[in-house]
Amino acid sequence: VTTTDDLRTLLLEVLADIAPETDASTVDPTEDLRDELDLDSMDELNMITRVSERLGIDVPEDDYPRMRTLDGAVAYLAGRVGAPAG
Amino acid sequence: VTGVVAPWGGLVWRTRSVGARRPPSGGSSLSRSELARAAAISHPAARARFVTGRRLLRELLLEVRPELLEEGIELLVEPSGRLQVRGHPELEVSISHTHGLVAAAVSTSGPVGIDVEPVGRGGLPPSETWLTQGERIQLAEVPEEDRRAWLLRRWVAKEAVLKAVPSRTLPRRRIEIAPDGDRALLVDGRGTPELETPTLRLRWHVVADRHLLALAR
Numbered sequence: 001v002t003t004t005d006d007l008r009t010l011l012l013e014v015l016a017d018i019a020p021e022t023d024a025s026t027v028d029p030t031e032d033l034r035d036e037l038d039l040d041s042m043d044e045l046n047m048i049t050r051v052s053e054r055l056g057i058d059v060p061e062d063d064y065p066r067m068r069t070l071d072g073a074v075a076y077l078a079g080r081v082g083a084p085a086g
Numbered sequence: 087v088t089g090v091v092a093p094w095g096g097l098v099w100r101t102r103s104v105g106a107r108r109p110p111s112g113g114s115s116l117s118r119s120e121l122a123r124a125a126a127i128s129h130p131a132a133r134a135r136f137v138t139g140r141r142l143l144r145e146l147l148l149e150v151r152p153e154l155l156e157e158g159i160e161l162l163v164e165p166s167g168r169l170q171v172r173g174h175p176e177l178e179v180s181i182s183h184t185h186g187l188v189a190a191a192v193s194t195s196g197p198v199g200i201d202v203e204p205v206g207r208g209g210l211p212p213s214e215t216w217l218t219q220g221e222r223i224q225l226a227e228v229p230e231e232d233r234r235a236w237l238l239r240r241w242v243a244k245e246a247v248l249k250a251v252p253s254r255t256l257p258r259r260r261i262e263i264a265p266d267g268d269r270a271l272l273v274d275g276r277g278t279p280e281l282e283t284p285t286l287r288l289r290w291h292v293v294a295d296r297h298l299l300a301l302a303r
Contacts, residue, residue, distance in 0.1 A: 028128065035136075038129040040184065041245060042203075045211040061257040 002055070003086045007077045011070060014050045018043050029070035044068075055081055096195030098146055099301060101202065101293050104131070104138045104186055114144040117160060131185075139181045139188040146192045147171065147179070168249070180249045187297050199249030199302040201242045205292065210237050216244065216258040219277040224265055238298060239267055239290075246302035247286055263288070270302060 015024035019037045027036040034044065048067060052059045057080050059067070067073040077083070116124065120140050127133040144159050151174070160172035161179075171177045178193040180200040191200040213222060221240060228236045243263045247270045248256060262273045270286045271279045291299045 022129070031126070031128065035127040035132050036129060038132040042207075042210065042241065045215060046209065049211050049215050061259075 002081055002083045004074050004078050004083050005086055007074045007081075007083055008070065010051060010054060011047075011073055011077075014047055014054075017050075018047055027070055029074075032068050033070060033073075034068065051077065057081065097191060097193045097198055097301070097303065098150060099189060099191035099200055099299075100142060100146060101187055101189040101297070101299065102138055102142050104134050104183075104188060114141045114148070116140055116144075120161070132183075135183040135188055139183055139190060142188055143169075143179055143181055143190040143192070146190055147177065150192050150194060151177065180246075182245070182249075182299075184297065187293065189293075189299055191301060193303060196303060197250045199246040199251075200299065201245035201249065202293065202297050202299040203238060203242050203245075205238070205296055205298050207238060208234060210234075210241055213237065216241070218259055218262040218273055220262055220273070239263075239300075242298050242300045243267060243270060243288055243302065246288065246300040250286055250302040 012024045015027075015033070015037060019039060022037045024037060027033065033039055033047075037043075039047070044064065044067075048059050048064060051073075055077065057077075059080075063076065066076040078085075116137065124133050124137050127136055140161070143161070147154055147159055154174075157173075162170045162172050164170060169179050169181065171179060176194060178197045180191045180198050182189045182201045184202050185204060187202055189200050189202040191198045213225060217225065217240065225233065225236065240263050244258050244261045247261050247263075248258070251272075256272070260272055260274070262271050262277070262279070264270070267290065268288055270288060273279050286302045289301045291301075293299050
């Protein structure tokens with residue numbers, strides 16, 4: 001079972017890989033990841049692609065804005081995979 | 087400072103190195119809301135790019151509309167992320183940031199999109215996530231050694247197009263760049279061109295041998 005904590009850990013792992021010069025674990029989870037980690041649109045699509053591959057889901061481009069913050073991404077992915085809190 | 091001004095039918099654009107020192111200019115000073123936005127950006131490089139980009143855009147706006155110096159420039163961000171100049175719907179603007187460089191464009195003749203990326207940038211997302219079916223067929227014909235450059239050119243073009251179309255949530259897989267890279271069409275999910283939408287034209291520049299820049303309009 002994938003929980004919201006698992007999803008947060010997964011996102012931080014992927015972000016650490018995409019932006020290795022930054023410390024993803026220190027981001028404000030309510031702020032835009034692009035500003036927090038200096039990501040651009042290519043980084044953003046790479047993050048979404050890797051996370052969706054790991055979870056076996058397809059994230060439509062219309063939903064990308066819902067993954068702009070760490071909390072937003074966790075909530076969105078939890079809804080997609082039916083993850084319980086914890 | 088790297089900089090180019092290229093008229094293209096009511097369009098000017100310019101690039102600038104992030105953090106480049108510029109003489110003080112009242113007209114290019116950021117507004118209170120922009121300063122607040124900059125202060126909220128925690129990553130120093132992202133903050134520097136935001137500030138450089140907004141100042142550059144303001145300078146271009148003053149070149150195109152000197153009267154804005156008296157009037158003041160207020161930049162509004164639509165929910166889609168598109169920038170507008172308050173009180174001047176006839177002005178279309180676009181900004182692009184990449185590592186070490188920002189680019190800005192102002193058009194008085196319709197929407198414009200600008201994008202810039204380092205020439206050697208790799209790590210592009212898997213092609214099936216952002217190329218059209220037609221582009222993937224084209225890609226199969228591209229020699230292996232040319233693929234990275236071919237893909238980067240498509241990426242930069244699509245980013246510029248996304249900024250030039252009214253709906254910035256348009257999927258990249260619905261934007262098809264012509265084989266010669268001089269125009270973009272919108273296609274439906276099966277790759278058929280949408281005839282009711284206009285073709286966007288593309289123009290290319292290489293900035294200081296290090297950055298690839300595309301303009302779409």
